[in-house]
Amino acid sequence: MMENQYGVRRLACALLAEACFGGLRSKLRNGKRRQAAALQKVILYTLTPILLFGCSEQEVAMNNFPVEKSDAEWHSELTPEQYRVLREAGTERPFTGVYTDSEALGVYRCAGCDAELFTSDNKFHSGCGWPAFDDVAKTDRVILREDRSLGMVRTEVLCANCGGHLGHLFNDGPAETTGLRYCINSAALEFEQKEEVNCE
Numbered sequence: 001m002m003e004n005q006y007g008v009r010r011l012a013c014a015l016l017a018e019a020c021f022g023g024l025r026s027k028l029r030n031g032k033r034r035q036a037a038a039l040q041k042v043i044l045y046t047l048t049p050i051l052l053f054g055c056s057e058q059e060v061a062m063n064n065f066p067v068e069k070s071d072a073e074w075h076s077e078l079t080p081e082q083y084r085v086l087r088e089a090g091t092e093r094p095f096t097g098v099y100t101d102s103e104a105l106g107v108y109r110c111a112g113c114d115a116e117l118f119t120s121d122n123k124f125h126s127g128c129g130w131p132a133f134d135d136v137a138k139t140d141r142v143i144l145r146e147d148r149s150l151g152m153v154r155t156e157v158l159c160a161n162c163g164g165h166l167g168h169l170f171n172d173g174p175a176e177t178t179g180l181r182y183c184i185n186s187a188a189l190e191f192e193q194k195e196e197v198n199c200e
């Protein structure tokens with residue numbers, strides 16, 4: 001499939017180059033300038049969408065993640081709800097996630113790849129119905145992407161390790177810290193409780 005697409009793009013580029021610099025030369029030499037210009041337009045208008053599609057494909061290719069799995073593997077490893085959220089950018093119903101009100105101390109890992117994403121130190125009660133964090137464990141743990149679905153412009157938060165959809169980022173977080181609110185689905189997370197330190 002990919003090879004075919006790259007083949008089409010290579011052919012499109014070759015045709016475009018030929019149209020611009022190659023085949024037209026003979027027509028120009030023959031004095032058929034008007035015919036050559038018309039042919040050039042047709043080829044350009046036909047190939048531009050193909051080339052643009054090629055650009056969007058490059059954008060997707062840039063999103064290659066360290067952890068890549070087949071759809072069948074994700075299906076077998078994740079629960080249906082985890083799959084819907086992580087792999088289909090779904091959103092769990094508010095106030096239904098297991099970590100929404102949790103105050104336990106520990107680390108929140110990606111349910112898809114186990115990467116450490118958030119810590120309880122950054123968790124706060126937002127009242128929005130989903131677990132909320134004012135920062136990530138480390139800045140390179142997530143990727144932010146513009147999301148124009150559902151008629152809104154939002155910032156999507158993805159796991160930088162596996163590309164799993166985690167939730168969205170808003171700028172209505174606690175003003176006394178970062179001012180950010182990472183609104184994350186519980187289904188995208190696995191909590192690892194910090195071991196209790198015995199002071200006796």
Ligand SMILES: [Zn+2]
Nearest residue numbers: 110113159162
């Ligand atoms: Zn992940």
